Amino acid sequence: AQSVTQPDIHITVSEGASLELRCNYSYGATPYLFWYVQSPGQGLQLLLKYFSGDTLVQGIKGFEAEFKRSQSSFNLRKPSVHWSDAAEYFCAVEGGSYIPTFGRGTSLIVHP
Amino acid sequence: DARVTQTPRHKVTEMGQEVTMRCQPILGHNTVFWYRQTMMQGLELLAYFRNRAPLDDSGMPKDRFSAEMPDATLATLKIQPSEPRDSAVYFCASKMTGLDKNIQYFGAGTRLSVL
Numbered sequence: 001a002q003s004v005t006q007p008d009i010h011i012t013v014s015e016g017a018s019l020e021l022r023c024n025y026s027y028g029a030t031p032y033l034f035w036y037v038q039s040p041g042q043g044l045q046l047l048l049k050y051f052s053g054d055t056l057v058q059g060i061k062g063f064e065a066e067f068k069r070s071q072s073s074f075n076l077r078k079p080s081v082h083w084s085d086a087a088e089y090f091c092a093v094e095g096g097s098y099i100p101t102f103g104r105g106t107s108l109i110v111h112p
Numbered sequence: 113d114a115r116v117t118q119t120p121r122h123k124v125t126e127m128g129q130e131v132t133m134r135c136q137p138i139l140g141h142n143t144v145f146w147y148r149q150t151m152m153q154g155l156e157l158l159a160y161f162r163n164r165a166p167l168d169d170s171g172m173p174k175d176r177f178s179a180e181m182p183d184a185t186l187a188t189l190k191i192q193p194s195e196p197r198d199s200a201v202y203f204c205a206s207k208m209t210g211l212d213k214n215i216q217y218f219g220a221g222t223r224l225s226v227l
Contacts, residue, residue: 032214043116043203043218051214090155098143098209099168100216104154 002027004093006103021076023091032094033074086110114138118219130192133222135204144187147203194226
């Protein structure tokens, strides 16, 4: 069975500050890992994905994430947050069934 | 720009009424998902199809919910009869299952309010 935990329900940062959103997963082998973003009233949009290879992956909007097998983590980072980054962020894990399991999401609040 | 299209975007109905939500997946995608999102439960997988065949609907209340895929361009989610606890945002997503294209694309959702 696969599962994913996003420990932080809300994160508040100041505009221009750096950001790290945490994601921990449980799966017996190397999974596929995803980060999605959801703006109010919208569906989920893919930010980035990890399938294999380089453990540091780059995504859209200046986001990156690092896969750490030893820690079962796939944390999302951005060096400088913009007000438009305020949204809900979802981490997802997918195994051999090709059916993803989503975390509960982290709500990002950006202060000016 | 290929996208998943959901209709209607908003639906307000009274308890006991039938509700049908529609989804047009991205052309060529072979897997279609239905999700429900609420504040309390987060994002729940209701059902999914691969090559139009229903593979798993264990997340769906069977007595009132039904999901079908009459053809490759249309997936439907029906609630009959609807109840206030069904109020939520329902998302459809599609993907082409496979190593390089294994990315899920979401529609904008149907916001359902059952009074």
